[in-house]
Amino acid sequence: MPQPPTTLSDELGIALSNLADAARAPFTPTLRLGVTGLSRAGKTVFITALVHNLLTGGRIPGLAALTEGRLIGARLAENPDPGVPRFAYEQHLAALTGKSPHWPDSTRRISELRIALKFQSQRWPGGLLGPTVLNLDIVDYPGEWLLDLPLLSLSYAEWSAQALERGDRPHSRHDAERFHAALAQTHPLAEASDAEAERLAAAFTGYLRASREDGRALSALPPGRFLLPGDLEGSPALTFAPLPPPAGPVRSTSLYATLERRYEAYKAIVVRPFFRDHFARLDRQIVLVDTLRALNAGPSAVVDLEAALTDILAAFRQGDNNPLTRLVARRIDRIVFAATKADHIHSASHDRLEAVMNRLVASAARRARFAGAETRSVALAAIRATRESQVDAHEVIVGTPEAGESLDGVTYDGDTEIALFPGDLPAQPDSLLEDGTSVALKFLRFRPPSRLARNAEGNVVLPHIRLDRALEFLIGDKLQ
Ligand code: GDP
Numbered sequence: 001m002p003q004p005p006t007t008l009s010d011e012l013g014i015a016l017s018n019l020a021d022a023a024r025a026p027f028t029p030t031l032r033l034g035v036t037g038l039s040r041a042g043k044t045v046f047i048t049a050l051v052h053n054l055l056t057g058g059r060i061p062g063l064a065a066l067t068e069g070r071l072i073g074a075r076l077a078e079n080p081d082p083g084v085p086r087f088a089y090e091q092h093l094a095a096l097t098g099k100s101p102h103w104p105d106s107t108r109r110i111s112e113l114r115i116a117l118k119f120q121s122q123r124w125p126g127g128l129l130g131p132t133v134l135n136l137d138i139v140d141y142p143g144e145w146l147l148d149l150p151l152l153s154l155s156y157a158e159w160s161a162q163a164l165e166r167g168d169r170p171h172s173r174h175d176a177e178r179f180h181a182a183l184a185q186t187h188p189l190a191e192a193s194d195a196e197a198e199r200l201a202a203a204f205t206g207y208l209r210a211s212r213e214d215g216r217a218l219s220a221l222p223p224g225r226f227l228l229p230g231d232l233e234g235s236p237a238l239t240f241a242p243l244p245p246p247a248g249p250v251r252s253t254s255l256y257a258t259l260e261r262r263y264e265a266y267k268a269i270v271v272r273p274f275f276r277d278h279f280a281r282l283d284r285q286i287v288l289v290d291t292l293r294a295l296n297a298g299p300s301a302v303v304d305l306e307a308a309l310t311d312i313l314a315a316f317r318q319g320d321n322n323p324l325t326r327l328v329a330r331r332i333d334r335i336v337f338a339a340t341k342a343d344h345i346h347s348a349s350h351d352r353l354e355a356v357m358n359r360l361v362a363s364a365a366r367r368a369r370f371a372g373a374e375t376r377s378v379a380l381a382a383i384r385a386t387r388e389s390q391v392d393a394h395e396v397i398v399g400t401p402e403a404g405e406s407l408d409g410v411t412y413d414g415d416t417e418i419a420l421f422p423g424d425l426p427a428q429p430d431s432l433l434e435d436g437t438s439v440a441l442k443f444l445r446f447r448p449p450s451r452l453a454r455n456a457e458g459n460v461v462l463p464h465i466r467l468d469r470a471l472e473f474l475i476g477d478k479l480q
Contacts, residue, residue: 028116030080030135031478032281034332037288038143038308039212039228042340042382043107046288047140048092049382049462050471051076054115054136056459062468065119065479072118072131079114080137084278087113087140096383097460101448109230110141110278119479134478139278143287144224146312148271149279151222156260159222160242166221167207171300175210179203179241188243189250192258197239200259201226204241225270237265284334284474287312291339291357291379295425296443299436306360306433309337313364335368335375336473337361342465343381344443345422346388346395350465352425353379359429376473381465385446394421399446407444414447 037043053060054074065071079086088111092104117134151159167176182203186196205226212227225238232238240262243255250256289309294301313335339357342350357377358365365375386399396419401407403414412418423441431437453461 028133028135029478030137031475032137032139032283033474034139034141034279034282034285035288036141036143036146036285037340038290040106041143041288041290043140043288044092044104045096046286046338046340046382046467047087047113047138048089048096048104049464049467051089051113051115051138052093052460052462053464053467053471054117056455056457056461058455058459058461059463060468060471062466062472063479064472064476070120070122071479072120074115074117077114077116077135079112080135081112085109085111087111087138089113096448096462097452101450101452103448107140107142108228110139110145110274112140113138117475117479122480134475136475139282141274141278142224142228143312144222144228145271145274146224146279147308148222148224149275150311151267151271152275156263157245159263160244163221163242164244172207172211176207179207183241183243186243186255188246188256189248189254191253192255194239196255197236197241197258197262200241201239223266223270225266232270236262237269240266282332285332286336286338286470286474288338288340289357289360290341291353291360292341292344292441292443295356295432295439296441298438299432302360302432303436306363309361310364310367313361313368331373333373334474335373336470337365337375337377338470339377339379341381342379343384343386343399344397344446345425345441346397347465348395349425350379352427352429356425356429356432359433376470378466378470378473380467380470382467383448384463384465385448389419391419391421396421399444400450401444402447405444407442412444420444 035043035047052058055076057066057071057073061067063071076089088104095102095104115136115138117136118131119134120130121132154162166172167179173180179200182200186200208221208226211221223238225232229238240259243259246254246256287309289305291305294305337357337360339353342353345353354377357379361375361377365377368375386397389396389398398417398419400415400417401412403412405412407420420442422443423439425439425441426432426437432439449463452463455461
């Protein structure tokens with residue numbers, strides 16, 4: 001898939017905002033880290049855990065600057081973009097560490113948080129001048145928005161053809177049934193009416209939602225804002241749907257022409273500003289993926305997920321041919337693909353989960369490397385909600401399932417701790433994609449840990465798995 005084209009004014013906009021970033025923080029280097037993933041992938045939990053570990057010097061031995069004693073401290077700093085909501089770190093931490101710990105509210109829109117990291121550089125001659133500060137700007141945004149970027153290079157007719165083809169695939173037909181029925185009663189060349197556009201858009205949104213909610217299609221289909229509309233809900237730019245190619249001349253007052261205009265408005269009002277104002281300013285990116293859920297949902301979900309990850313990487317700015325921006329435009333040079341919630345399986349399987357992740361992003365990573373970006377796959381749990389044990393010869397995990405979770409005919413009350421043998425991941429990840437091997441995992445949502453240890457300074461310690469490994473790859477070189 002081609003990367004999204006940018007117009008000259010976009011290129012200028014990107015260049016100017018990068019210059020503005022430099023002007024606002026003239027002496028302090030800044031690293032903008034994008035955190036994304038589809039809804040419920042674990043973004044909010046990841047950022048909260050990451051920030052808390054940095055602020056409290058938590059258990060992150062994988063971060064070399066910390067183990068080498070060069071990380072002097074971290075503090076929250078004023079957000080750089082006054083127009084972007086602040087990531088509600090304190091609120092999310094309170095949810096996780098309060099009297100009755102619960103998972104925080106999930107990401108629904110973009111938000112940002114700046115941490116200033118003070119460290120002693122090893123570099124010559126900078127290190128001789130005393131401690132240095134790096135501003136780490138964490139930008140949290142829904143992965144659904146990223147899947148919109150390819151729309152920038154698709155006309156309405158091209159997007160419609162793709163969307164209708166996907167809705168017609170055997171495993172989508174059921175979800176798309178009502179949309180297909182609504183389409184059958186539509187006359188694209190007839191005079192448009194708002195009611196008609198709304199009816200069709202509602203049926204199309206219902207299909208998008210169904211394909212997300214049954215836990216099967218983890219690759220959300222664009223337009224992403226249909227599922228997370230925010231304050232654009234009900235606006236014409238969000239009230240369109242794909243239509244088959246017109247069977248005759250298209251009048252400007254027809255339904256076809258109206259929906260085409262709205263599709264173009266969606267690109268202009270929603271997609272392009274996101275690309276220009278946020279995405280194109282990122283330096284590093286972590287893509288969080290609920291891989292275990294996809295594995296559990298079966299082979300077609302795994303294939304879908306691979307396609308989504310490849311699409312996501314196609315959206316990254318690859319190279320830069322515009323002489324105006326070559327000097328000032330940033331581009332993402334490191335990307336982590338993280339399989340989240342690794343505490344749902346035993347540590348003996350973590351390497352296998354990482355291998356699965358590696359396989360899923362193999363073709364995407366090849367493109368990224370070609371474009372000069374390094375990629376890494378990690379299996380992590382930002383907050384570890386289980387511990388490990390052994391029952392008979394089986395390696396099990398022990399945790400408290402959320403109230404209402406059920407497995408094998410048993411429904412849990414939210415207070416009972418259980419030991420669970422979650423199942424095995426395949427030793428050969430190729431089998432998942434090539435012969436569609438399915439993996440029967442026992443997958444339950446667990447409550448967050450309730451008895452948290454404290455460090456010498458009295459700060460709560462949040463247990464995690466391999467969070468530090470991801471962090472070292474994402475920012476370690478900037479703390480040298
Ligand atoms: P977001 O939509 O990407 O912001 O997702 P959240 O960060 O809100 O996570 C969604 C849900 O996944 C949470 O409510 C938890 O149930 C679960 N979750 C996220 N991270 C972890 C983790 O590290 N371990 C476990 N066990 N569950 C997690």
